[in-house]
Amino acid sequence: MTSEAFEPSAAAAPAPPGRSARARSFNSAAARYAAHRPSYPPALFDALEELAGRPLAGSRVADIGAGTGIATALLHARGADVLAVEPGDGMAAQFRRLHPGLPVVRGDGNALPLADHCADLLTYAQAWHWTDPARAVPEALRVLRPGGALALWWNINALDVPWIAEESARVARHFGVDTAAERRDIDALGADPGGLPRLTRREVRWSRRVPIDTHLANLASRSVFLVSDEERTAAFLTEQGDHLRNAFPDGTVEETYDVVLLVATAPS
Secondary structure, three states: OHHHHOOOOOOOOOOOOHHHHHHHHEEEHHHHHHHHHOOHHHHHHHHHHHHHHOOOOOOOOEEOOOOOHHHHHHHHHHHEEEEEOOOHHHHHHHHHHHHHOEEEOOEEEEEOOOOOEEEEEEEEEHHHOOOOHHHHHHHHHHEEEEEEEEEEEEEEEEEOHHHHHHHHHHHHHHHHOOOOOHHHHOOOHHHHHOOOEEEEEEEEEEEEEHHHHHHHHHHHHHHHOOOOOHHHHHHHHHHHHHHHHHOOOOOOEEEEEEEEEEEEEEEO
C-alpha cells in the first residue's frame, strides 16, 4: 500500500486525562519498547488468515497504531502489502530506524489518513484500546473494501501461571492498577464490540524464555510504569528483580501469553 491511497483526515479529539498521558508515554521509551516487548507467534497469523478468509500474501493491509513495527514487520514477512499508521513522534521515528523499507504515516484509528475502501485488512496490535470505538468502527468500515476484515489482538499475561499472577498482583498493589482487568476489558469488547459485524474470537497461547533483566525491561515499557514517578518505578523493579532471582536462580523466566484475537468482517 502506498501513500497514494491516503486522503487528509481531521485531527482526533483529545483523549481523556490519564488515558491520553498513558498513550503518549510510549514515545519517550520507543527504543526500550522495540528492544524488549514480546513479538507474536506464527500461529496468530495462521488464525488471522483463517478468520479473515484470505491469505496475508498479496493483501493490502494497514497496521494501525503500529508503534515500533513489531506486528507490521511480521505482516510484511507473511507477504502482505502493508502500510503502518502511527500517531506518536517517538514511536514513528523508531519505526523508521528499524524498518526503513516499510512505509509509515502519521495518524490514528479515530481519523484514518486512508482513502475509502482501500484496504483488505486493518490490524490493531495492542492498539485498539487507545481508540474511541464510536469513531474508530465507522472509520474502519469506511476504509475496508467490501468483505475486508478488521483484526484486533493483544498479548495478555497468562494469569493461570502462578509467578505471573503473583507479579500482576504486586503491580496492582504498587501502582493501584489492576492489570488483570485487561482480560476483562477484552471480554467486554467481545460481548459488545461497538457495532463491529460478525465478530469472531480466537486465543493462541505461546511463550518465550528471556533473562530476568529483559523481563523487567519489558515491564518497564508498559504505560503504567512510564507515567509513574521514576523513584516509585525503580523501587518496584528492584523489589521484583530480587524476588524473581530468588525464584529463578538460573536467571531466566518463561513469559507465557494468551494472544486474544478478534476479527470482524465488513459487509460484502
